[in-house]
Amino acid sequence: MQNLNLEVGNIRVRYQDxxxxxxxxxxxxGIGGSLELWQYQLASLSSSFRVIALDLPNHGLSEISEKPxxxxxYAEIVxxxxxxxxxxxxxxxxxSMGGAxxxxxxxxxxxxxxxxxxxxxxxxxxxxxxxxxxxSLPIVGRILARPNQVAVDQQMHSIxxxxxxxxxxxxxxxxRNVMREGAQRAFVRTLQKMVDWSGQKTSLCRLSLSRLExxxxxxYFVHGRQDAVLPYQHSEIAYQxxxxxxxxxxxxxxxxxxxxxxxxVNDLFLRFFN
Numbered sequence: 001m002q003n004l005n006l007e008v009g010n011i012r013v014r015y016q017d018x019x020x021x022x023x024x025x026x027x028x029x030g031i032g033g034s035l036e037l038w039q040y041q042l043a044s045l046s047s048s049f050r051v052i053a054l055d056l057p058n059h060g061l062s063e064i065s066e067k068p069x070x071x072x073x074y075a076e077i078v079x080x081x082x083x084x085x086x087x088x089x090x091x092x093x094x095x096s097m098g099g100a101x102x103x104x105x106x107x108x109x110x111x112x113x114x115x116x117x118x119x120x121x122x123x124x125x126x127x128x129x130x131x132x133x134x135x136s137l138p139i140v141g142r143i144l145a146r147p148n149q150v151a152v153d154q155q156m157h158s159i160x161x162x163x164x165x166x167x168x169x170x171x172x173x174x175x176r177n178v179m180r181e182g183a184q185r186a187f188v189r190t191l192q193k194m195v196d197w198s199g200q201k202t203s204l205c206r207l208s209l210s211r212l213e214x215x216x217x218x219x220y221f222v223h224g225r226q227d228a229v230l231p232y233q234h235s236e237i238a239y240q241x242x243x244x245x246x247x248x249x250x251x252x253x254x255x256x257x258x259x260x261x262x263x264x265v266n267d268l269f270l271r272f273f274n
Contacts, residue, residue: 001042003061008080012063015054015081018046023114024087025049025273028078030096030122030256031194032155032187034060036173037095040262045269049091054081056101058186060177068189071097071123071204075104079112091273093117095258096230097194100208107211115273117220118235119257119265120227123208125234126199129158132229135188136195145184152178161226161254170259212242219245220272224253224260246272 001016016035025045027038035042035053045051055062056074069077078101082090089112094102099121106113131154135141145151152175156163177183194200212219219242223235232249239247250257250264258265 006081006084008057008077008084011057011065011077013054013057013077013081014061015052016042017085018042018049018051020046020050022048022050023091023273024089025051025091025093025269026078026082027051027053028092028094028098028101029053029056029059030094030098030120030159031190032059032177033095033098034173034177036060036170037256037259039169041093041258041266041269044262044266048270048274052082052085052087054078056098058190059183061180064180064182064186068186068193070193071100072104072108072207074101075108078105079109088112089114091115091117093119093269094121095119095256097122097190100194100204103208103211106215106217110216113217115218115220116215117222117269117272119222120224120230120232120255121208121221121235121238122194122230123200123204124238125231126202126205127231127234128195128199129229132191132195133197133199136192136197141188141192142185145188147179147184151184158229159255160260161224161228161252162260166259209238209241212238212245215242215244217244218272220268221245221247222250222257222265222268223248224250224255224257226251226253227255229255
């Protein structure tokens with residue numbers, strides 16, 4: 001599929017768009033990720049949806065700047081991109097940080113969001129891995145985020161339960177993302193917007209949970225039971241306090257269900273969004 005680019009707020013954003021006069025489904029990746037982590041959805045769902053996936057600024061092949069963005073700023077950027085594409089209403093699906101962005105997109109413009117699917121969403125609880133807490137510290141963060149094979153391997157083992165079973169093209173994308181000039185510095189700056197020494201920032205978690213409690217559209221929480229980054233209990237608790245919501249805990253699945261169990265996730269997309 002062809003890579004497209006748009007200037008959004010003076011930042012070049014790379015995206016892919018399956019096109020067509022169909023309901024619009026927007027896919028948002030997690031921290032350190034890129035649109036290729038939705039490749040199984042882009043390939044399989046285009047007959048039912050106009051699927052749009054993007055590399056958030058400072059991620060993938062979008063522009064890397066010195067400015068870090070928090071999840072609310074990212075939500076504003078995605079809305080700005082959709083405005084440029086003249087898209088009014090959307091379905092949203094986000095993984096990890098992309099889930100947090102989806103929550104805030106709905107909070108900012110609730111009338112434009114029909115449904116939200118959250119895959120292992122971030123900012124639903126404080127718990128986060130020790131390496132993330134360490135990277136929130138200025139000096140330690142710079143040391144731990146150096147672009148090398150160790151960083152690639154750590155990311156693979158963190159986001160996939162069975163990293164040895166991941167397709168080679170996905171492994172190549174993760175290597176590219178980590179090794180790109182400036183990407184790891186940007187990763188740390190983004191992480192520091194979300195995490196401090198105690199875990200995911202309390203203010204962000206409260207804001208996300210508050211917006212979910214007031215959600216005006218259906219919300220589906222999906223979480224891999226073996227997630228090594230964000231405990232599945234975060235989604236369980238958020239589900240209990242979100243009106244018109246559903247919950248699915250996936251066994252034998254880690255932090256990235258759309259890659260690890262794509263057939264099950266694609267079936268879920270079709271059931272929930274149709």
